[in-house]
Amino acid sequence: PCDIEIHVGSDTDRSEDNPRYYFIDAARVMPPVTPGDEGQKIFYQLFRPEFVSNYKSKLSSDAFSRFGMLDTSKNDLVTEATKYLLEVLVPNFASNLTLRKCETLNVVKLMHVAGINARYLGLVRSHVQDISLKQRLMEEIIARTLKRILFEKIRKEMDALNSFSADVMLCEFCNKLLDPEEMSFWSEHGKKNLKAKILRGFEGALEKGEM
Numbered sequence: 001p002c003d004i005e006i007h008v009g010s011d012t013d014r015s016e017d018n019p020r021y022y023f024i025d026a027a028r029v030m031p032p033v034t035p036g037d038e039g040q041k042i043f044y045q046l047f048r049p050e051f052v053s054n055y056k057s058k059l060s061s062d063a064f065s066r067f068g069m070l071d072t073s074k075n076d077l078v079t080e081a082t083k084y085l086l087e088v089l090v091p092n093f094a095s096n097l098t099l100r101k102c103e104t105l106n107v108v109k110l111m112h113v114a115g116i117n118a119r120y121l122g123l124v125r126s127h128v129q130d131i132s133l134k135q136r137l138m139e140e141i142i143a144r145t146l147k148r149i150l151f152e153k154i155r156k157e158m159d160a161l162n163s164f165s166a167d168v169m170l171c172e173f174c175n176k177l178l179d180p181e182e183m184s185f186w187s188e189h190g191k192k193n194l195k196a197k198i199l200r201g202f203e204g205a206l207e208k209g210e211m
Contacts, residue, residue, distance in 0.1 A: 002067040003028065031059035034082040039064070047081065051089075051115030055081055090120055094127035102136045118144070122198075122205030141202050145194065146177065148201060 005024050012020035030052060032042035042064045052059060062068035063078040093114050101110060108118045116124070121144070125137040150173050154166060176185040195211045 002062055028061050031061045031063055031078055031081075032065075033085070034079045035064055045117075045119070047085070048112060048115050048117055050113060051081075051085065054115060055084075057081070085116070086120075086123065089114065090116060090123050091127045094124045097124070097128065097133065099130065099133045099136060102133065107137065107140055119202065122202030125202075126204040126207070138205070141198060141205050145198050145201055149197065 003025050007022045007024065009020040009022050028043065028046070030046035030049060033045050033047060035041040035045065047055075047059065057077050057080075059078055059081055060068060060074035063074040068074045093111065093116055097107075097110070101107075108121070111118060111120070111124065121137060121141050125134055125141070128134050128137065150170065153173070154169060157169070173185075195206065198205050198211075
């Protein structure tokens with residue numbers, strides 16, 4: 001990407017044969033997936049390195065950004081790659097996924113090795129037919145959704161500059177979530193709100209009538 005910077009460190013002598021270099025602003029090293037109507041997604045919804053290294057064409061990190069405005073062919077390549085990821089790679093991965101694999105290895109690690117981001121857990125689940133495997137994938141999706149809710153709480157406390165203990169907040173969160181007599185978590189989030197968070201984070205995660 002155009003905004004990567006490489007600096008010679010001030011902690012080295014420029015006259016030396018082997019100066020120390022620092023590589024910064026590398027957040028956009030991986031190319032973005034097609035952003036659709038939300039242009040800001042190019043900054044955080046990126047292809048995995050495993051996908052980029054195995055894909056048939058070279059993809060630009062500047063696709064769909066102002067840096068790539070002079071060469072829109074970069075956008076076309078990324079659009080084609082995104083289509084391949086969603087319409088070929090994800091279904092093929094789902095068809096070869098078994099419950100035994102998920103019990104032996106972390107399903108997200110399996111997805112990463114295949115070049116699929118964890119955000120596509122919902123799409124993987126939508127292509128799975130085995131009921132037990134669908135249940136296992138839903139467990140992973142719910143766990144990750146709950147983690148996001150917890151992180152949102154921590155961020156709010158940090159933004160408000162409040163003094164708090166992350167350990168204490170984690171314990172309180174788990175107690176409210178797991179105690180059958182404690183209803184404050186569900187009164188705050190509710191089944192409907194939790195369902196919306198799952199669908200927002202994991203497209204295709206739920207079938208009609210679920211939750």
